[in-house]
Amino acid sequence: MNSVTPTPWPKDRVIPANSWQPPAGVRLISSDDHVLEVPHLWEDRLKGADKDRAPKFWKDETGFHMTVGGDSYDVPGLPFDFHEGREGFWDVSERLADMDAEGVEASVVYHGRAAGLIRMADKDFFIRCIDVFNEWMAEWKEAAPTRLFPVAYLPTFFKPEMTADYLHKLKELGFKAIEIPLNPRGMRYNSSEMDPMWRAIEESGFPLSVHIGAYLQFSGRGSLGANLNANLMPFTGMFGQFVFSGIFDRFPGLKLVFTEGGAGWVPATLENADKIARDYASELRPRIAHAPSWYWHNNCYATFMQDDVALENIDRIGADRILWSVDYPHPESILGNSEAIVQGIFDKVGDAKARQIVGDTAAKLWGI
Secondary structure: OOOOOOOOOHHHHOOOOOOOOOOOOOOOEEEEEOOOOOOOHHHHHOOOOHHHHHOOOEHHHHHHHEEOOOOEOOOOOOOOOOOOOOOOOOOHHHHHHHHHHOOEEEEEOOOOOOOHHHHHOOHHHHHHHHHHHHHHHHHHHHHHOOEEEEEEEHHHHHHHHHHHHHHHHHHHHHHHHEEEEEOOOOOOOOOHHHHHHHHHHHHHHHOEEEEOEEEEEEEEOOOHHHHHHOOOOHHHHHHHHHOOHHHHHHHOOOOOOEEOOOOOOOOHHHHHHHHHHHHHHOOOOOOOOOOHHHHHHHHEEEOOOOOOOHHHHHHHHHHOOOOEOOOOOOOOOOOOOOHHHHHHHHHOHHHHHHHOOOHHHHHHHHOO
C-alpha cells in the first residue's frame, strides 16, 4: 500500500544549505507568495463611522483571528498556525532571509486575509476596506522595493465604472500587478456590464491575476481534503468563460494570470475547448475569432509550484506561459524544497525553457 509522508508545517520547515546552483544569469522570481496583514489594520486606518464597524484582525496566543460585525472570518477546520505560523509571513526581515536562503531574487506577493472580506454585505464598505489594504501594501513593499512586488486587490468588479480611476490610483501607489477574485457571488464576468472594467484594465497595461479561493463547497467527512482538492484546480471554467464570451476578442490586450492552480490542467482544457469550438461552431454565440488555444498562447499564463504534468507537456502549454512560484508560506508551498524543484525544471525542459519558467517570463510580464 502506498503511504504518504507528512510535510512539516511551514513554521517547522528547515531550508537546507544550497548544494546546487542554477546556471549563471538565471533569475529566480516567485510569481505567487503571500503576506499577512498587520494586526488592527482596519481599526487603525478606517475613518469616521467606518472605524466603529471596522474588521477586527488580531493575534493572540492561539494565532491570528478576524471578525467582521461579530462574525468570525477565520478558516474553519484548520489550526490557526497551519499557514500563519512562519514569521516571514508578517516579518519582512524573516521573509527576506528565507528568500536569500532559497536563492529567490524577487517575489510577487498576494493578500493574506483581506480577500476574505468579499463576504461583507455592504459592498461600498468592502471597497473602502480593500482600499486600506492596498494603501498598506504600497507602504509594505518599501522595505525592499527591488525584491517585493505586491499585487493590489481590485475591488471595482462590483462597480466596473470606477475601475479606470481606481487603476490610476494604483499606478500612483507604485503597483505593477492587480488581482480580482475567482467567483464573486452574484457577479458574472461574462456580462456586458463588466466591459468597462476589462477596457480599463487593458488600457492600463496591468497584467490581471485571478487567484484561487478558499471555497467551502463540501461539508462532513473528508471535507477539508475535498475542498482543498477542488480549490487547487478551479480554472478550466474561467478560461472558457473568458474565451467563449468574447472577452479576449473585445479586449485583445488583456493579460490574464491564473494563480496557484498549477498548469497541469492546461493541455486537456485547450484540447477540449478547441473541440467544442469546432463541434458547436454553428451554435456558439458570440462567434470567436480564433481557436480557444490561440487565446491561451496570446493572453494567458499560469503559476505553479511543483507540476510534473505541466513540464511533461511544456511544448503544448508553452514555456513562456507558465510561471514558477514558491507560494510562500502556505502548507502546499515548496518552501524548503525550492532548490531541488528548480533543478528538476532545468533537468526536465532544458536551460532555455527553464530560464523562462523560473524568472524571465515573470520579469517581462511585470517589469521586474
